[in-house]
Amino acid sequence: MDKLSSLTRFKAACPYLHRTKSSTLRTLCTSASPRFPSLSVLTEKATNCPVMGPALTTRSKQIVAGYASVAGNADVEQIHKQKGVFPPPGATVEMCPHASAARAAARTAEELAAAAAKKKAAQHAGRATSSKEAAAAGCPFHKAAASTASTSAQAIPDHTGFNYEQFFVTELDKKHKDKSYRYFNNINRLAEKFPVAHTHSVKEEVEVWCANDYLGMGNNPVVLETMHRTLDKYGHGAGGTRNIAGNGAMHLGLERELAALHRKPAALVFSSCYVANDATLSTLGTKLPGCVIFSDRMNHASMIQGMRHSTAKRVIFEHNDLVDLENKLKQYPKETPKIIAFESVYSMCGSIGPIKEICDLAEQYGALTFLDEVHAVGLYGPRGAGVAEHLDYEAHRAAGRSVEPIKGSVMDRVDIITGTLGKAYGAVGGYIAGSDDFVDMIRSYAPGFIFTTSLPPVVVAGASASVAYQTEYVGDRQLKQVNVREVKRRFAEIDIPVVPGPSHIVPVLVGDAALAKAASDKLLSEHNIYVQSINYPTVAVGEERLRITVTPRHTLEQMDKLIRAVDQTFTELGINRLEDWKAVGGRASVGLPGQVPVEPIWTDEQLGFADGTTPKTLRNGARPVVDMQAVEVSRSRFNHLLGPKTGPISSKREQNETEKLLEATRILEAALVNGGLNLKTGAAHYNAIDSVPMPTPVTVAAAA
Known part of the structure; x- marks a missing residue:
């Protein structure tokens, strides 16, 4: 009785509720009874009914x-x-x-x-x-x-x-x-050694092969530089919600950056993309009268929760099945509000949604398209806007830095795009992008946006620097795909069952929860390789797997070690290989009869194989490429807030090594002078001391 939404349902049956204004009912619901403080005034009145x-x-x-x-x-x-x-x-x-x-x-x-x-x-x-x-x-x-x-x-x-x-x-x-209990390993990624981390012991280092920091942007020097400068000027916290002291220039700048990335009029930043999906779908599904949401069967939990939190009807269509989707769309009049919610890259199997074809159906049957690009932003397209951009690769590359939409392109046809700042961009947070009015409505109605503390300026600045850098530089995306191809090829050579897919996801099928956990533990304890097992309910029972994440920062030597370790682990635990799955008819798209090879979404030409511009996989000790043009573009975004920043950029590790080299040089000079050598003339002094301790040699990897 204390909720106005419940009272309105009974107005037709109750004469008192029927003749009383909603504003009066709201007051009665929220006002305590003078006689009985634990009851509302309305409840007290109800005792006389x-x-x-x-x-x-x-x-x-x-x-x-x-x-x-x-x-x-x-x-x-x-x-x-x-x-x-x-x-x-x-x-x-x-x-x-x-x-x-x-x-x-x-x-x-x-x-x-x-x-x-x-x-x-x-x-x-x-x-x-x-x-x-x-x-x-x-x-x-x-x-x-x-x-x-x-x-x-x-x-x-x-x-x-x-x-x-x-x-x-x-x-x-x-x-x-049921073997679905989740174990949380103590893994601490090292900024100067990515993708290396230490465990609970700072001396025990492991190689990480499952992080969602897909491009290593969590350690990019221009991102860290920007965050340090922002922290010094604006401090740590945001100070409140977006409408109460938490709406700063950094937040507005990031939203402009994201809107431009997707060539949309507006964007809105949330504390995570889970919250963005939940808040947006629940708000739309509740506000649109009689709304029906069509959901891909493999959609992420955040989207499913958003639909459940709304009053909309949810209709599930089979994964990437356009025929099933159309048959279900046909059952509703065109004037019925409809949303088709789906993903571009499905993170546990690596499949890619048919974005163009779903846009065709949406236009035919009068539906909005809601596209989750969480596992695609930063990784696909010439500017990193995701798979929707990648499908018109040349057109978007030719458009360059223009923020104007490319009419008729797939990305322009998608109504609502959601993405994350916590994966390829190496930060935290989520966002939506779309029309001005759509974004303003979500800003005005979504509780998940309104009633939560805003992201700290330092985090927002780091995310903005990361997006700007990746918009300008394609090399990290290319090298990641090159390394993914290499790992998949080498797994195929030793019959390791990888779920086939055109994306960067490398899911290795195990098919048993206990075995998947045992394989993960064995890789960590015996090989210092961290790969988290994926069990139910994230994947179906019997489709448990190891989800391997390959980055542009993994070296050839680290790949060699991974391949040997997985091969040995599969042998020692007796885990099925590809031929074993073929013998039983296949499972989870692995080893199915008559299976056609899947072509990667990145073509050889887009990766630079045709013109010889393909980035080279790193070797141990080599420094990752930092593109200076992208650095300058990223720095320029903050000139008005943090002041101009110029000059070379280096990581903390390089700065430390330079300082060590300078210190070693000073020690050597002092030793030579004390030993009787005139550094200007080279002449020796005869009063040299008998012995001079020499400085310990310093190996400077940065100079290699």
Whole structure:
């Protein structure tokens, strides 16, 4: 009763609600009763209602009882007498339609309570075993509990109410038993050694092959330089929500950058793309009258949650199945508001959505297109705007830095684009891009945007510098694709089952949750290679995998090590190879009969193979390329806020090495002077000391 949205549904049935203004109802709902502060004024008024009064009395007894009990026989008879209702002779409470329904609910509640008590006793007895299983599975949190598991169940106190802790334990046990419990490794990526990280021990280093920092922009020197300058000038926090002290020039600049990237009129930044998808779809689905959202079966959880949080009807079509989508679109009039929600790159299988064809269907049946480019922005297209841009590669390359839309291009036809700043751009945050009015409506109505603290200026500046850099420089995107091709080729040579796809995703099929976890653990503990296993519910049961992320910063030597380690791990654990999957008819698009090879979306010409401009894979010790033209473009975005910045750019590692070299030179000069050598003439002094300690040689990789 305390929600206005609920009250409006009953206006037709209740004369009081029908004749009372919505504004008055809102006040009554939100104002506490002077006599009963725990109740609203509207609830107090309801006690005088001939219908709601008895209902509230009964409900109060249910609350006191602690479960769904109902009024006793005498109570029901008294209510009947007070309201002038006289049942026929022999009538019982069970014959009252209202009381009988409530009593049926009570009996169900009592049966459930009895079943829960019985289950609770069984769970207490089996808790020790579950804890031991968890410890054996490698869960550090439960290892300590395993030794005292036999007594921990007895330590749980008896409750007169709901046993919350036991509920938590039961839910965790479910995860352990179906092998879907998630383990979180302590991995600390090193800014000067990417893609190397250290574990819980700073001395134990591992090579990371599963991070979503696809291009290593989290460590790009111009990004770090910009963040340092921003931190010094604007501090750490944003200071509030976007409409209360948290809307700064950095935020507005990033939104202009993103709108220009997608050649759209406007963009809006969120704290993450999960929030962007959830907030946008829930707002659209609720505001559009009678809206129907058509969702690809493999859409990300953020999109699914957004649809669930809306009042729209959700219709699921099979993954990338245009025939199924059209058949379902046909069932609704063209004037019915519709949204087709899908992705460009599906991150767990590597498939690519048919963007152009879905735009065709959307225009034919009167639907909006909602395209998630999370795993594509920064990685596809001449400027990194995603797959929609990549489909018209030459047209967008020719347009250069123009922010004007290319009419008729696939990217121009997409109504709503969402993306992330936390993957290829190496930062954090998400965004939407589209028309001015669409973006303004989401800004005005979406709770996920309105009621959250704004991203810190230092983070926003780093993201903006990253986007500007990648818009200008294509080399990182090209080298990533070159390295992906090489890893896939070498896996194919040793029969490792990679789920085929045209994108940068390298999913290695394992097909069993326990084996996938064991393979991940073995790679980490024995080979210092970190690849996270992917299990249900992220992928279907039986399609568990290792999702390998190849970056432009991985070296040839690191690739050699990865291939050998995966080969050895598959052999030692007996994991199916490609031929094994073919023998059983295939699974998860691996080893299917008559399978046609998948062509990569990046062509040889786009990667520079035709004209010899292909970037070269790094070797150990080599420095990654930092494009100075892209650096200057990125720096120029901040001239008005941070002041102009010119000159060479270097990483902290290079600065440290330069300082070490200068210090070594100073020590050598001092030693030679003290030893009697005139550095100007080269003449020796005869009063030289007997021995001079020489400085330790310094190896400077940057000079190689």
